[in-house]
Amino acid sequence: MTYRQLDADGVVAYVQASGLFPAGAAVEAREIGNGNVNLVFQARSDGRALIVKQAVPYVRCVGPSWPLTLDRARIEADALEIQNRHASGLVPRLLHRDDDLALLVMEDLSHLDLMRSGMIQLRRYPRFADHISTFLADMAFYTSDFYLPPHDKKALVKRFINPAMCQLIEDLTFTDPYYDAPRNIVNPALRGYLEQTFWKKTALRLDASKMKYKFLTEAQSLLHDDLHTGSIFADEENTRVFDPEFAFVGPSAFDLGILVGNFIINYVSLDGTDCTDAQRRDYRRYLLASVEEIWDLFRRKFAERWARDATEIIARVPGFLGQYLDQLFIDTIGYAAIEMIRRTHGLAHNADVDRIEDLQRRRDVQVRILELAEPLLMGRTGFDNEIGGVTQRVKHQIG
């Protein structure tokens, strides 16, 4: 079947024909989600719902003037299959894939919170640190050279060559925010600070370039590669990581760093939240405790998998694991800072900050984020590999 773009009626016909609901059942479909990049439909029949996601051959929110490969749907389905294998229960179940139509059918998770929205409303997710550290440790270990036989690792690299999606990150995350680039979306009240201060920081640009170069060249494990809190559904009991269309084999610290960066953005953005000081203080305490717990659990779970399941002989060499995790920590802090920077004035912003309507107030939060990102990035080797040093720094600088 050749590619064609589906509308709601087309989705109904497609799911009816594909046997995803009982034969002859009445099906309804409606478009949902903000659909920045893809088409997302919910199809319902007799109280049961499915998600149908279809890639379009361009960035949806921009239009055909910004073409984007349909291969991302193949990548997303491939990644979901692998994530379901290694981190079952922490990603959507993939019910059906159709690579010709660049289409996936997944379980419906709309009863869960989009985690970013929940965090803006100060909601807590008591199981999250445990769940996400399992997801991260499973993926960072079971798709690495430490576990996969050499041929399988190389086949994984080949299968997830994902140049178009990688280039979006290379450009939008690592390059544009360090220059007055046309695709940046700059709060007018922030522009003066960027021009007079931020874009003149050459030492910062050098360290950002080092993080970019690692992203370009380090093929460590299969990344989700877009692991912000808008790619996670959660409630008190559940966590589901979705949207792995950027997946490729890259530096393991990148997923950890993006996630930590988004927690810190949320932390700073509480300056603009309408709540009591006590609520703000408590939620901030929760956020930093989560960051500490995520890293500490990740480190412990990675080491457990290493001890139990490593096949690469390197794993028998005393000292390697500790130094490996130390470097992963350093890179995690580096990528967290990179994410904080790109979310303030790159193309893609966070609702945590952009919901602050007063542009001057928003600017103050953005400057605080940028001025916190800088010592994290530049000082990433100086925390003695203790996440507590990082959270102390956040607390000390932001309050």
Place this chain on the structure above:
Amino acid sequence: MTYRQLDADGVVAYVQASGLFPAGAAVEAREIGNGNVNLVFQARSDGRALIVKQAVPYVRCVGPSWPLTLDRARIEADALEIQNRHASGLVPRLLHRDDDLALLVMEDLSHLDLMRSGMIQLRRYPRFADHISTFLADMAFYTSDFYLPPHDKKALVKRFINPAMCQLIEDLTFTDPYYDAPRNIVNPALRGYLEQTFWKKTALRLDASKMKYKFLTEAQSLLHDDLHTGSIFADEENTRVFDPEFAFVGPSAFDLGILVGNFIINYVSLDGTDCTDAQRRDYRRYLLASVEEIWDLFRRKFAERWARDATEIIARVPGFLGQYLDQLFIDTIGYAAIEMIRRTHGLAHNADVDRIEDLQRRRDVQVRILELAEPLLMGRTGFDNEIGGVTQRVKHQIG
């Protein structure tokens, strides 16, 4: 056409049918070379000669019990095409390829020395440092992210996924020599030293593991990946690097390191050479001067290409190039030491050392190589990125 193994008559028929010589010309073919892994024929007609190289589906010197992918001929032809484009005149011209037969036809270079053999006879190659530094700088720069557009770099990685050949290096270079592994070929007189001393060096094994991990995960540029002096033809005027069947996108320092390691092996092995002390001293001076020249010219030529042809925006960031080349230097010394170690008691030895027939005398040279490799590997960050520090260390320790 399906694969079939050619003999000399088959080669004659093949080159006659393929138009590589004038129609109707009489052709002779004979097998040449030591053919460790492949079949190599020289085909002659009317005073003109060609080389016909065919891969067999196993390691030739072992036999069908050790299967090896025929895809290595496709990799070799692909690599030669790219090397001919970026480093024209420094590699054999590729005249014809037949991927179905796993066969390449190249210009005949048998009028040149196999460089390893020449170096054992104390021959000098006055143009070599200039030529090889050009080859190395061209390949390390023009196949890297600094020059290639992002999509092309990823396509290059994909095209040169070469798991079978990489695994040979992973196992034979980075793993077996650090253990009493069955594939090691150990001089009986050396075994005691290995068992009582070398194989107990856990700190050394840790650093060797770090170099292995970089080899597994760092996709910087297209490597020749077997750049010892037995992969180079040379005379006073010419240099040709051949046999790139191990090529893949890996750490740029690996080719440099292997080459430097082989120069140092030759340096130490002169203990066993039948020559005057003055000849030995002079040749050793030549070897260290060559090592210094290779690195210094490489560094300068890489920087020239960077300044002239870089497309990646990182190249505009002050400070990046210097730190990048500093790391490349450190890794070069690390890989040089790795090569020195694996060539003493791994599967593949160097004639430089193994031609010493007295096993006790050979053992003494091997121990000197191992005891020089250790401070180079462990101390690789301590030479202040000056190649002169390394050559001083060699001279100081060996004499």
